[in-house]
Amino acid sequence: MTTLTATVCVAGCGPAGAVLGLLLARAGVEVVVLEKHADFLRDFRGDTVHPSTIEVLDELGLADRFLALPHHKVSTVGFVRDGHRLDLADFSTLGLRYPYIAFVPQWDLLHLLVGEAARHRNFRLLMQAEAYDVVRDGGRVAGVRFRGPDGDHQVRAHLVVAADGRHSAVRRAAGLRPREFGAPMDVLQFRLTRRDTDPDEGYHLRMAGGRSVAVINRGSYWNIAYMIRKGGYEELRRAGIQPLRDDVAGLVGFLADRVGELTGFDDTRFLEVRLNRLRRWHAPGLLLIGDAAHAMSPIAGVGINLAVQDAVAAANLLTRRIQQAQATGEPIAGRALAAVRRRRRTPTVAPRRCSAPPSDSASTARCAATPPPTTA
Numbered sequence: 476m477t478t479l480t481a482t483v484c485v486a487g488c489g490p491a492g493a494v495l496g497l498l499l500a501r502a503g504v505e506v507v508v509l510e511k512h513a514d515f516l517r518d519f520r521g522d523t524v525h526p527s528t529i530e531v532l533d534e535l536g537l538a539d540r541f542l543a544l545p546h547h548k549v550s551t552v553g554f555v556r557d558g559h560r561l562d563l564a565d566f567s568t569l570g571l572r573y574p575y576i577a578f579v580p581q582w583d584l585l586h587l588l589v590g591e592a593a594r595h596r597n598f599r600l601l602m603q604a605e606a607y608d609v610v611r612d613g614g615r616v617a618g619v620r621f622r623g624p625d626g627d628h629q630v631r632a633h634l635v636v637a638a639d640g641r642h643s644a645v646r647r648a649a650g651l652r653p654r655e656f657g658a659p660m661d662v663l664q665f666r667l668t669r670r671d672t673d674p675d676e677g678y679h680l681r682m683a684g685g686r687s688v689a690v691i692n693r694g695s696y697w698n699i700a701y702m703i704r705k706g707g708y709e710e711l712r713r714a715g716i717q718p719l720r721d722d723v724a725g726l727v728g729f730l731a732d733r734v735g736e737l738t739g740f741d742d743t744r745f746l747e748v749r750l751n752r753l754r755r756w757h758a759p760g761l762l763l764i765g766d767a768a769h770a771m772s773p774i775a776g777v778g779i780n781l782a783v784q785d786a787v788a789a790a791n792l793l794t795r796r797i798q799q800a801q802a803t804g805e806p807i808a809g810r811a812l813a814a815v816r817r818r819r820r821t822p823t824v825a826p827r828r829c830s831a832p833p834s835d836s837a838s839t840a841r842c843a844a845t846p847p848p849t850t851a
């Protein structure tokens with residue numbers, strides 16, 4: 476087993492881990508980021524980059540490069556219910572520097588972030604490095620054990636940050652369990668061809684007859700997210716592909732001529748929606764951020780943005796102490812780590828109220844009244 480050393484070891488290179496890795500690298504911190512996959516090319520991941528996140532990229536000098544990536548801008552968010560459109564938000568009226576959501580494939584965003592971080596020699600990204608346990612020194616987390624293509628290794632670090640997503644292995648190894656809130660639905664994702672003549676209607680959930688679907692413009696195709704009630708997947712499969720095609724055609728009329736592209740359930744991907752949150756986001760030597768601390772519903776499209784904001788908050792609150800730890804070996808105090816959750820609690824709690832497609836006008840109004848997540 477090889478032992479690497481770093482000041483901070485971040486497990487997971489999703490939006491949270493990549494942003495934190497970049498921010499710490501810029502501050503001269505020796506940081507190792509572990510990513511279990513060999514690449515970032517995973518379809519059907521959150522790709523709704525909100526105005527606040529674009530502003531963060533702007534502050535990092537990355538906005539121009541970000542906006543040069545293939546993307547699609549949307550300024551209104553809402554519902555089309557039984558044919559009637561209801562806009563819940565219109566970013567163009569808020570006087571923002573970037574008054575829109577940019578739909579950017581998550582892998583492009585991650586490539587941009589780690590490419591920028593790699594300009595710093597104190598940043599190391601290890602791909603195909605799967606964290607599976609924590610190293611302990613007494614009662615303190617002092618590193619991470621990970622599995623690579625050539626066997627098992629460990630990184631010893633003053634601070635371990637779990638940014639390894641909703642099924643966080645580091646969280647499990649540290650013995651932390653999130654409080655589960657339950658989710659009323661799961662999501663089936665698939666693609667259908669997009670034509671230039673198709674309407675462009677912002678980011679609107681289409682609802683009718685108790686069914687709902689979101690269609691996301693990905694240039695040459697539509698990324699379709701079809702909501703199914705929790706536990707309803709097997710029943711849907713048993714009914715065969717035709718009822719699904721009919722539903723999509725009924726909900727999104729202009730797709731009726733191509734729902735036949737769905738040849739079977741092998742063309743779809745089932746994604747379990749989970750909603751949970753940790754009561755404490757830290758333990759001695761360990762901090763948890765992003766989905767590892769609070770898994771979000773895809774409905775509000777805030778998951779990436781909250782993950783990025785967690786990383787920014789962690790960097791803002793902790794960088795000076797981390798630099799001190801790097802210089803002196805002094806541990807980072809628990810109360811400093813606890814400040815991250817305190818800063819981020821409200822924005823991570825608020826979107827849960829919008830975690831399911833609203834079933835009535837009261838819940839639609841509640842959703843509309845939910846304040847947008849604040850920046851970090």
Ligand SMILES: Cc1cc2nc3c(=O)[nH]c(=O)nc-3n(C[C@H](O)[C@H](O)[C@H](O)COP(=O)(O)OP(=O)(O)OC[C@H]3O[C@@H](n4cnc5c(N)ncnc54)[C@H](O)[C@@H]3O)c2cc1C
Nearest residue numbers: 487489490491511521606640765766773776777778779782
């Ligand atoms: C169906 C669905 C649709 C969604 N749609 C949206 C959307 O439209 N907009 C939005 O903003 N959010 C959406 N989300 C949520 C969003 O994807 C997440 O909230 C966001 O990606 C969280 O970022 P993260 O960095 O915390 O975790 P993740 O994005 O999950 O990243 C974790 C990273 O850690 C890696 N990893 C995992 N385990 C290990 C390990 N043991 N060792 C090393 N690496 C590991 C993973 O490969 C991954 O790269 C959606 C989620 C789902 C399930």
